[in-house]
Amino acid sequence: MPVLEGTARALLRKVAVAQAEGRIPSLAAAVVRDGETVWFGARGAVDGRPPSQDTQYRLGSITKSLVAVMVMRLRDEGRIRLLDPIGEHVPGTPVGQVTIAQLLSHTAGLTAEPPGAWWERTPGAPADDLIAGLGPETARHRPGRLYHYSNLGFGLLGELVAVRRGMDWADAVRKEILQPLGMSATTTRPRPPHATGYAVHPWADVLLPEPEHDAGGMAAAGQMWSTPADLARWAAFLCGDTAGVLDPDTLAEMREPAAVEDGDSWVRGYGLGLQLMRHGGRRLAGHTGSMPGFLAAVWADPADRTAALFVANTTSGMRPGLLTDLLDVMAEHEPRLPQEWTPGPADPRLLELTGLWYWGPxxxxxxxxxxxxxxxxxxxxxxxASRFRPCDDGTWQGLDGYYAGETLRVHRLPDGSPGHLDLNTFVFTRRPYDPDAPVPGGVDPAGWR
Structure with missing residues (x-):
């Protein structure tokens, strides 16, 4: 349902201030909650009219997240492994030893940009020519050493998708991601109605149109155009409404921090094709995007199933923090109510597991x-501390914390009652160092004294 009138006014003011102070030709923003757009606002004009939810803007690097989902689909199908060297699938690069996971997380140590003229403002070469033009300077850092954002790395990942799918990466994205999600207005080249990309003069209120070309082999790094309505559907996907496009566990894996962008403060990081941010006690996932003449961003809070997004047709000038401001407005004006507690049935054999257990003392x-x-x-x-999910064989698998991925087993006594827990060699007993349980190293027979 739409937000309350007071919330809508507060959200619109944030957008209006950002557009006016940033001198942005047009700016559109939206808030998504529980898979639905609950607020949309816009300022400025496109061809003399306010932008609508169907007006296209260039997404820039948000394209990378779409490519990353394709890569993860290939992984889930068993066609690739994240630890595979890229050279196994895309031969001929001088950095064939870096892994797919390192490329997804920008930890491969590759140069940020491809050789030649600035790729974002010039027509792109085909992928084969791009790869053939790479040299020793492609590697800037030891793979895995640090986070270093690389547009080139996603050019290589786009070619990986093309090789393993037998079609252009964009065709694969359209068929396997955009169509199932209902994102029919997301394309690799603009279609009407779309905004024109502009640079705004730093010292005068005049505009300069920016060029737009097919990026060729670099298109996977920032080619896509989309609308606020389609981007809202993508925001819902990031919140967990995957519509069968990706296993929810795989999406959660993409949101796990693989690299920290800002050192000790750990406010910003990167997962597998997704940027990460911590703000106000929330963990956000999404991506920003910029191309000459355009800025865009989407940030999702999966825990709250709430996301915010914007698109704008300016090369620079966007005030940092617009989307976190919108999320803050939602948290202040319309905080989500906790789910109503109700009692539920419990398997008696599980209920008897509850209560105190001792790891040693x-x-x-x-x-x-x-x-x-x-x-x-x-x-x-x-x-x-960890949560555990039941497995088909009667064990439980750790989901988070120290025991993530580890197996919890319940060992029962001859009468069927629980005797002890075995958690990856750690034995938990009903009494501290229970002598009747197989405590590693044994228990002093003289007991406590």
Whole structure:
């Protein structure tokens, strides 16, 4: 449902200030909650009219996230592995040893830009010519050493998709991502109605049209055009409404931090094709985009299922923080109510697992969660805590924290009651160092004294 009138006014003011102070020819923004656009606002004009939800703008590097989803689909199908060297799939590069995961997370150490003229303002060469023109200078840092944003790396990933799908990367994205998500207005070249990209003079209120070309082999780094309506559907995808395009667990994997962008502060980072940000206690995932004449961004809060986005036709001038401001307005004016608690059925064999367990002398609490999930956490509130999801073989797999990916097993006594827990060699018992349980190293027979 749409936001309240007071919320809409507060959101529009944020956009209006950003457009006026940034001297932006046109700016459109939206807020998405629970998969629906609950607010849209725009300022400025495109061909003499306010931009609508169907007006196209260039997305720039948001394109990278679409390509990354294609790469992850190939991984889930078993056609590639993230640890594969790119040279196994795209031969002929001087950096064939870097892995697909490193390219996705900008930790491959590649140069930021391809050789030749500035690719964003000049017609692009085909992928074969791009790869043939790479030399020793393509590698700038040791692979895996640090985060170094590389447009070139996503040019190579676009070619990877083309090789493994047997079609242009953009055709694969359209068929496997855009069409299932209903993003029919997202294209590689502009279609009417679309905004013209402009540079705004720094010292006068005049405009200069920016060039727009097919980027060729670099298109996977920033070629796509889209509308606020389509970008809202993409925002819903990032919040978890994947519509079968990607396994939710794979999307969660893409949102995991693979690199920190800003050192010790860890406010910004990068996952697998997704930028990450921490703001106001929230963990956001999305991507920004810029091309000559255009700026765009989408940030999603999957925990709250709320996202914000904007598109603008200016080379520079956008005030930082517009989207986090919009999310802050939503949090202040229309905070989500917690889900109403209701009791639910519980399997008696799971219910008897709950309560205190001891890792050595340290008490832990095992709680039963909906769906047969378990939560194990220190009774004192600090230390190693994880949630566990049930598996078909009667075990549980750790989802987060120290025990992520590890297996939890329940060992039962002859009478069927739970005797001890085995968590990746750690034994949890009902009593501290229970002598009747197989505690590693044994228990002193004289007992406590």
């Amino acid at each position: 340290a008490p832990h609490v095992l709680r039963l969660l909906p769906g047969g999930w378990l939560s194990l956490s220190p009774a004192g509130g600090t230390g190693r």
